[in-house]
Amino acid sequence: MNAVIALCNFCQAHGPCPIFCTLTLRSKLDDLHLDQQINNKLCAACNSLGQSNALYSKDTESGATFLSTQTAALPEVATLVKYAAIQSLSSEINCNKDGGFVFFGDSTQGHVLSHTFHVSDLQARGFYQLFSIIILMKDKYFLLNTKPFLAEHLRRISSEIQASAHKIKEDEEAKDSPRQRRLSGAQLLVQTPRSLVELTGEDNIYAILHSHFSWVLLAGSRFLTEHVTFGNLPWLPPQSSGQPPKQRLTYNITTLPMIQKFEETLDDPEQEEFYSLRHIKQVVRNDLFTTVCYCALTGVKIIVRGSPERTFNFMLCLRKLLPDKMHNLMRIDAQHQHSISSDYKIISVSNEIPVPIACSSVLRIDYLDKSMDGFEVSVKWPGELPSKWPDLMVKLIKAVNETRFTELVLNKQTKVLIEEWKNKIICLNRAKSTTGQTKLKKVLGIQPQDQPLINYWSAHLA
Structure with a gap:
């Protein structure tokens, strides 16, 4: 260093x-x-x-x-x-x-x-x-x-x-x-x-x-x-210098104008509309915000059901919970039933497409025609949160609740935390033995409650 x-x-x-x-x-x-x-x-x-x-x-x-x-x-x-x-x-x-x-x-x-x-x-x-x-x-x-x-x-x-x-x-x-x-x-x-x-x-x-x-x-x-x-260090394998594709969110013709507007703002950060993780918290109940974050971070399939005009910004915020290399696991406004049963982890669909019921491996978020108890969505997931949350999740929630953070600052902090954990997991993937991984986990401060996140991210981060 x-x-x-x-x-x-x-x-x-x-x-x-x-x-x-x-x-x-x-x-x-x-x-x-x-x-x-x-x-x-x-x-x-x-x-x-x-x-x-x-x-x-x-x-x-x-x-x-x-x-x-x-x-x-x-x-x-x-x-x-x-x-x-x-x-x-x-x-x-x-x-x-x-x-x-x-x-x-x-x-x-x-x-x-x-x-x-x-x-x-x-x-x-x-x-x-x-x-x-x-x-x-x-x-x-x-x-x-x-x-x-x-x-x-x-x-x-x-x-x-x-x-x-x-x-x-x-x-x-x-x-x-x-x-x-x-x-x-x-x-x-x-x-x-x-x-x-x-x-x-x-x-x-x-x-x-x-x-x-x-x-x-x-x-x-x-x-x-x-x-x-x-860059590279002599004792670690070389990394690819190629940049990930600019377009990481799949789409169809109905959402193309919104995607194009989003990509144009990426070239000019000052013009970006800063929808942060707080948008997720505003859409779902406070007690369900942690559930949505946990499922997105650990690979539980999330199905967001509603019109693209209502779900698009919500999907962009869910996107912030994953590193760039995992953005291809998202599908915006899927038009076919087979997309739901594919490897996509976060999917938005229109109301006309039938979706599976909520279970321990599927979290459903349905946008309602009329608000219910002041909320515009229904969140269903019969699974249970662990008693101890992954360290990344704890830090993200703390950042969201920090009232002194503006939307811009919160987005920057989110990127830093996601990048930090992406780097940790890439380092773990480089370990050649279980003993090496155990030592790395101790050095990097990785605890047992972080294992669900590691299992999910490791499979997609080279």
Whole structure:
């Protein structure tokens, strides 16, 4: 993964700065100049390995090498990291003391995912020091697409640091509480800023961080795979560079004008009519929205019955629940009975065509001539939702219910989530053994409740 991970600290004496940087090494170690000019202003809180020391490791399987230094080993990268560190600890801060995430940056300074968190320090102002872990990358969309994976592991790293610091805090309070001294008015000795080693009581804290950061970089490049959408990596099979056909929805002459209008808007995103997943929620009952989403995501056949003028926008919204390569599983306004019994998973038909009754493998959505209880459709599916929903479904429903998301933002978020899971399943398909798949599932955060979705998508994603 072409990224830099850095631990940053807001020193109460010298301000915000990066104190530990890890990057993927693409040149020989001998070609780097680690003996940079020493900054005499460095105190314990601003210092980690020292200006002329480094931690170096290599993954024997992939050949990837990782280098951790106090300041990024490449001067042009060091400048970007320093700028990002200042922002992550000053203007771009999530106020959640347990650790928040902020995304910022641009194409010039790089795009940054910042995770700020507090570390207990009884000798500091407010009894804590402010740290952040930043991931700097040039590829904005890959960073956003992998944010769930990165956020999960950055939070684990920060929690580990906080837990160690909390133990040191409890030990110090048990001996002689600086808080009680301050409240009693007793004069305190002037304390110098403390290092992360002192705060956590772990002498090898930077070796541990090097291991964590290197693994995140390795996992990001090997398992989350930029190559799925942007290129190839040497240890994975090559991907086809061909684009999917522009027209992925089948149609007949009655729906041709609507299809043509839809395709014209694709060429000009600013003119697109943003029918988001909320349109589905508006058409069906709130409690049935989750049922429709689950069936679409896991391959239960959905039959939408009604005139094309009423069902077309609903079908376009169902389309958003599947990746591009699976759009050919949809059929708009089918005119023949045999289309229903074919491999199409989402079908809209006119009222004249007989359709099967609802069952565990068929969900029926009938547009009514007259509204019933305020709703214009009847949804029938005798199946039951599982107690735990697939992770993608949970995130999609959360996005739909986020009132601050406009239709445009919701559509963008939907595309990102669908793309993320498409990439995960493509990676699983590349695994050559059951053991490899098991390891990948653990790395990618795939749980047992995701298996119905995986079974369906895997069969159609090469």
